[in-house]
Amino acid sequence: MAHVKHQKWWGWGEEGVFFDYRNKPAFAPFVKEAIGVSLRPRQRDTVDFATVQVPASTASEDVLARLRGISGPENVSLDDELRIVHWAGKSVLELMQTLRSDFARVPDVVVYPGSEDEVAEILRTAVAQDLVVIPFGGGSSISRSLQPAPEETRCIVSLDMGRLNKVLEIDETSGLATIQAGVLGPDMEDQLNARGWTLGHFPDSFAYSTLGGWAATRSSGMQSDKYGDIADIVRGLRLVRPSGTVVLRPLPSTSTGPSLREMVIGSEGRLGVITELTVHVHRLPQEHEVIAYMFPTWQQALTAVRRYTEAEIPLTFARISDAHETAFSLATQKASTSVKGKLAAKGQDALWAVMRRRGWDTDAMCISYACFEGSAKDVAERKKAVARIAKAHGAVVLGSGPGALYDQKKFDTPHLRDFLLEQNTVGDVSETAAPWSKLTTVHKNAYDAVQRAYAQLGKSGWIMSHMSHSYHSGACLYFTFAYVFDEENPYEEYQVVKSAIQQSFIDSGATLSHHHGVGVEHQPWMEQDVSPEGVALMKGLFQVADPGGNLNPGKVV
Ligand code: FAD
Structure with missing residues (x-):
């Protein structure tokens, strides 16, 4: 099998790495006061995969033979654990579903293409055989942009980009690097740093997310004030589609019609597979x-x-x-x-x-x-x-x-969510951006909205926030909320809390997401965010670009 690094199937990061509160003496009393939970020491170092009920693969022998013919048998997997690794991202809802074996539909097969030509052939096969293809980067999506639709009856192929992981070229005169889309953050930085360069893009998920995934979700790193959001960093790209390849050369600026580059950034796999990107790189700072x-x-x-x-x-x-x-x-x-x-x-x-x-x-x-x-x-x-x-x-x-x-x-904080889930506690995030003139209101309204949601559910919960990513006209606000969940009814009450915060963003003049993308999670607010006519335009684009609905259908709008 292709040697590609994956996260643990049941949580964040690699097996053997956890959040530990026992060396943080103020933490347990803090949690007790904030949400009323008496922390228990971590019980699980891992979760036994044998406890998981994985739906059987529906991939036909014919489809498997075709995929093996394209990428080689060693790069096509029906392994149950790999299918679960690829079934979803790492939103808290997905983590809860995974731990409960609550899988409506999982990919039937995982393929690891080794070249752009292989990606193109897989996409052509997908259209000819009416398969669903879901591109997979690091699997760190937090907006449910990887999960197949529960009602999907066609064969689902998870197309893992992990073998396409090389920095191909650095144009030192222009400060541009051409890099394959499947490279994970640390691997890419190692390759760039070795030559004295950096991308400067460090999302909290840096260790387990890829350059292609960042572009496909409009990501933003913690140093974006200097280096820009991924939409600023990406200058050129190659998007492989079943009908051909869109080639956008790296240009400092261009006035050739509406921006195709901007259209691909944030497309979450719905327009095709990004195989290569040319990005701004910077000399390592002194x-x-x-x-x-x-x-x-x-x-x-x-x-x-x-x-x-x-x-x-x-x-x-x-x-x-x-x-x-x-x-x-x-x-x-x-x-x-x-x-x-x-x-x-x-x-x-x-x-x-x-x-x-x-x-x-x-x-x-x-x-x-x-x-x-x-x-x-x-x-x-x-x-x-x-x-x-x-x-x-x-x-x-x-x-x-x-x-x-x-x-x-x-980069340690993401491990906290797994630990809290073990304590029957949801810890999750919502982020937004708004003009400077509205930030105070957005902050206050989110606090009020979440308190109303907690009251509606009859529980006490926690909320906190930080401001990051400043722009000329405004900034990003990032909220973290936590509450003890009801084992009987965890999904519905999660929706009550999360929806209250998201709706408060829109009502206060902020966007529904600054850098987590749309996926399925944020779709209900898209019309309010970009107007009904805006959503109609996007739907039209996806319909024309993918008439058979073979490319990660159902995401964004
Ligand atoms: P995946 O999760 O594998 O895929 C995400 C979407 O992109 C899917 O729709 C997938 O089909 C599509 N996709 C992936 N690769 C390609 C490709 N090559 N071509 C076409 N489509 C593709 N995000 C931030 O921006 N900043 C943060 O600070 C941040 N912190 C996070 C912290 C935690 C704990 C978690 C769980 C998530 C965080 N995220 C953050 C969200 C997530 O890391 C980003 O959305 C990231 O960009 C996803 O990249 P990925 O490679 O993991 O993509």
Whole structure:
């Protein structure tokens, strides 16, 4: 079988890597207070696959023979565990369904093509034999963009892009790299870094998501303030379709009609398979430093970050945790055993005392981070400019210690959801973007909406938020919510909570998703987001592009 790295079938990341709360002394009391759960130590290191009931494959011998003829028998799999790995992404609803063997429909076969020609032949076969093809990158979708429709009766092929994982070429003069779509984040960065370059795109899912998946879902990484969203980063691409290949050459800009590049970005497999992309790459920065600031209130922090943008200070990212998320961050700090760590903890106590003396309400304060990259001189100047604005809005500069901690923790948090599920607790996210003038309202309305949803369900729950990804005209707000779920009725109550937040975004003038795409999860709000006529236009496009509905049908609209 093709050697492609996969996540554990039942949760996030690789087997053997977990969230552990026992080295974070403040975490269990925090969870008890926030949602009333007394944490139990983790019971499962893994889940026995033998407990899973996998629907039988319906792939016919004829179809299998054709696929084996194209990609080789060793790259075509009917293995049950691989079919479950490929059946869905990692949204919390999908994780719950997976753990309950609640599979309406799973891919009948997984294929690992080794070239663009093979992808093209698989797509032609799919149309000729009326198969459904679902492109698969890292399987980190969080909007249910991989799950087959429950009522699908045709043979479903999961087309895993994992063998197409090479950086093909770097045009050093133009700062462009041509890269195969199936490469996972770390593998791609290793190949680029070895030659002194970086893409600079680091979503929280970086370790288990691919360049092609990022483009297909309109992804955004945590350093997008400097490097751009994936839609800015991708300059050219190749989209393989059953009828031919769309070739978009890498151009700095063009005025040749409506943007085909923008049309493919975010298409979630509905227009074809992206096999290659040409992307902006940057020289590795000489310096990379994250500085933390503590603001007395959310509003002051938000205004300060807007002022950084207005002042056009080149930042790699600026992020603010609201008061709830600040409390959560402090609760997930590891207990330090080193002398240095103990001194740092003492320093923190002293800082708290200062804040109380200044009259701060410590329940309202918000931690914020700014990341600086460039030469030592650039970094020093920008740090000074940001500190000036931050202090003018009441902040205390905490320095680089907590900033380094943020950089270390950033890819660990996704493991928390699996641990919480084991504690009968849903921990999930909703994210949006809105103009600066509306951000305060969006934030407040999401909090109010989720509290109403919790009240409707008769439970107490948690919500917290951070601001990330600043733009000229606004920013992204990212909400995390948590509550204890009812074993009898987990899906319906999840919909109540998630829908309340999504609807509040739309009602407050924000978008239904800033970087998680649409999939199936966000579809109910598409007409409200882009207007009914907009949805009709998209449906028309997909109908013409894929009249047989063979390409990941049912996603986006
Ligand atoms: P997959 O999940 O495999 O596929 C996603 C969609 O893209 C599917 O519709 C699939 O058919 C299609 N697709 C994949 N590859 C191709 C291709 N080559 N051609 C055509 N279609 C293709 N997203 C962010 O943007 N930023 C974040 O910070 C972030 N954090 C996350 C954290 C967690 C814990 C989780 C679970 C998800 C997070 N996501 C984030 C969402 C997810 O990682 C992104 O949507 C990501 O872009 C998906 O990439 P993937 O390679 O895993 O694609």
